[in-house]
Amino acid sequence: MATTPTRTSNSHPAPGAPETGAGRAEAVPIALWPVAQATAATQRARRYLPASTAHPGKMLPALAARIVAEYSRPGDLVVDPMCGTGTTLVEAAGLARRAVGLELEPKWAALARANLAHALDPAARRLAQVRVGDATALPGRLANLAGTVDLVCTSPPYGCEAGIIDKPGWLAGGRLCPPDSRDYSDDPANLGHARGDDYAVAMAAVYSGCWALLRPGGILVAVTKNTRRGGRLLDLAALTVTLARQAGFAYLQHVVALHAAVRDSALVGRPSYWQLTAVRAARAKGLPVHLVAHEDVIVMVKPGPSTRKGAAGGR
Ligand SMILES: C[S@@+](CC[C@H](N)C(=O)[O-])C[C@H]1O[C@@H](n2cnc3c(N)ncnc32)[C@H](O)[C@@H]1O
Secondary structure (H helix, E strand, O other), X not given: OOOOOEOOOOOOOOOOOOEOOOOOEOOOOEEEEEOOXXXXXXXXXXXXXXXXXXOOOOOOHHHHHHHHHHHOOOOOEEEEOOOOOOHHHHHHHHOOOEEEEEEOOHHXXXXXXXXXXXXXXXXHHOOEEEEEOOHHHHHHHOHHXXXXXXXXXXXXXXXXXXXXXXXXXXXOOOOOOOHXXXXXXXXXXXXXXXXXXXXXXXXXXXXHHHHHHEEEEEEEEEEEOOEEXXXXXXXXXXXHHHHHHHOOOEEEEEEEEEOEEEEOOEEEEOOOHHHHHHHHHHHHOOOOOOOOOEEEEEEEEOOOOXXXXXXXOOO
């Protein structure tokens, strides 16, 4: 399976690429990364604390590691402004990058710190830090990093209403997912609750903040997933490209992160509980939906001559 980027024909729009002002779609290189050859549980086993299973929207460690390896170098500074359990930070520091995470919820920030301590040796652990704060106010929260970051890697909330599974409570006749755990918490400031224009406005602020943090030539990677609500497609990939462009970024690459394992000539699906539940509910209503087996990884660059330390002409 080819996993290297290939430039698309100008006559075929890249996935998620919105129309340009001239009415033509911009083509970007596309890559396919098979990041689920091992299950999420296997990828996390021993390296991440079991408590991490409580977080309803984690990035696959293999995907975070691949993003860090592709778009940064050892010694670079990597930021995840919505770091959740700290997957980006663990993988970045494990690959000898400096890493800073921001997370709105103190409980997830504490878990991210615990994962760093659990997964890394003391030297690597010193490369990473986690702060509590709101990603819509990034320049203020991480003001000391302005213009110095090499890579921002993040997976924004999807508005998918996922929550913490309470299996014992469910077996005892209660709810499978307590309402106050939906969308990561019951804090309305959590963007997991934001929908429609509110979501777009908030994420526009996040991407503007990322632009301010990155050095010229720095890379923004957003891991997104297209979902359906009430039968309608929420094209988060296209929205993300649009918002990032409005913040000043250029569209560099589109990666399809395959969430099914490749076994000889077959694909083995790895759906989450939430995906299965949503697809079964939609089919029960007669909607002919299928499981989505990939995430769209949107790769954007902050234009300008590179200010990378010690690199002449490097990105
Ligand atoms: C899709 S999850 C990211 C998961 C993370 N990549 C991981 O592997 O654990 C999105 C995260 O964004 C956080 N979040 C939501 N709104 C936020 C905000 N305004 N500022 C910072 N973090 C926020 C959520 O609490 C959640 O942990």
